[in-house]
Amino acid sequence: MLMRHFKLLLTVALMAPLGVLAAPWNSLNADQRQVLAPLSTTWNSLPESEQKSFVGIADGYTKLTPDKQQRLQEQLEAWGKLTTEQRHRAREKFTAFSKVPEEKREAVKQMVREQQAEPASPTK
DSSP states (O other): OHHHHHHHHHHHHHHGGGTOSOOOGGGSOHHHHHHTGGGTTTGGGSOHHHHHHHHHHHHTGGGSOHHHHHHHHHHHHHHHHSOHHHHHHHHHHHHHHHTSOHHHHHHHHHHHHHHHHSOOOOOO
């Protein structure tokens, strides 16, 4: 048991300087917290990889045009409202879509738009 704790502490000590550990909400700077505010309630439960991605996005926020900043804020708000399961499905869909050859992506997007535009079938 002691050896297991020692290995954990050693891993934490070695990885912390590399920035591999998750960043608690309070450790973000004010600008990062402002950009990522829509995620504040779920931040500490997000996977480390996702936190790191969002921190990178927040750090590049000021370089975006006002239109892109607005779009990013809308996307963060939408993402923040998703349940854990919905986020998981969204990641799976993104991964699957990224494997579609670029020349076929527009056809896939059009197919999805058409499916979304169809009225829901009435239940019996």
